[in-house]
Amino acid sequence: MNRQRSATVWAAIRAHVDGAVRPLSLDVVCAVAVQMLDAAGAAVALSGGLTGYEPVSASGPSAQPVADLHATLGEGPALSALSDQRPVLTSDLAAADAQGRWPMFSPAALAAGVRAMFVFPLQLGAISLGVLEISRAATGWLTAEQAVDALVFADAALLLHLRNAYGDGAEHVVEPGRELLDRWAAVHQATGMIAVQANTDLSGAFVRLRAHAFAHERSLLDIAHDVVARRLRFQPDSR
């Protein structure tokens, strides 16, 4: 199994963080992703805003050009990943299927020196925040290990953005990584229940669940079980 990859990726991210000079941010996630995935670019784009595609962080020479192409042309692997809600992996943008799927984007990306693209949604069920885009100058697939790493980078970006958008800025909202909660149905059920109780969206409900677990030094799963069993209720935020 690949559980150690998550620890490796998080260790690399932490090693790149340098106190107040270079705090944990989407930029750090992208920069480390470029290094570890042998990429020409890594970018995070959010799905909110007027256009539904808003690049917010980019690292590596091809990241910004690729994001600009998506924004300009309105098509490409990143937008497909957003609409299909699944990873979109393309080993060769010059191949017929890629050319057929993105007739404007593919030749433009090739002209910009990008040959392969791997896009991973930042999502947790109906919480869908954006995408992590990995671009490469050469054809070929990610190795199995790199594909796992990319999923972990996408998780990191998701949790980090949730912290920035909803949280109180504390580190606990980001770590531990998502691999510890994915399989627990109760966490997601509790998220849905809290959203109704606290009259918030799922993202806000999820962040409150995590913050509560942290503040009371209990596991996320314990708190989730309390919510599902109706031993614990959340109130609308007074802010």
Place this chain on the structure above:
Amino acid sequence: MLDRQTVRTFVELADTLVIGFDVIDLLQTLAERCVDVLGVDAAGILLADQRGNLTLVAASTEQARLLELFQLQNEEGPCLDCFHTGRQVSVADLSADARPHPWPRFASAAREQDFAAVHAFPLRLRDEVLGAMNLFSHKTGALAPESADVAQALADVATIGITHERTLRHHQLVTEQLQYALNTRILIEQAKGMLAERAQIDVADAFTRLRAYARDNNQRLAAVARLVLDQDAQVAALHHPTSDASTTG
């Protein structure tokens, strides 16, 4: 010889594969049909999330769900062994005085849920194992050889359903399908929570309502879950404290 129910199940699954489907609906149908066809009492399907965890994506009953979750929580059990080895694992007698097996905590949890035997079948794609299918029985005993063959065939249908079309291009594209299936399951859990809170019912009843509504209206489970999450007026009736939908399915 195959009985009529088995034949009907394969016809139903083949239809699903041909007309286009949501993988979660396919796996949920499979889990339920396993119970009908194989003479077992509960079934659950687990998929690897590629980050190192097995996640339950479909179960015939909440009871099986509890057990699957226990199994994951404690990181032991026949389904995990089946996943790691890619081979069928069968325990015909889970009782404490039966032949020793390596999962004492799993066995006692299973007995608490009144299960006496368990059988696990791999979801195998060439040299890769995507997950496993677990069958639970209240009675002790091995599966008949032809039932085991049918069970493995059903597990293979699940594999094909998960990997369909794109696998032919490259095995890495399984990632797209797997991640989609896993995320859809999370979305359904979120919807169960919302529905449970709005209707003041428990989450198991919420799932029964979702499933019954999807079936009665010929909609995908994920689509109905999304309607619930979006508070769509179309599913307003689901939210009533006592909904008619809860009595079907």
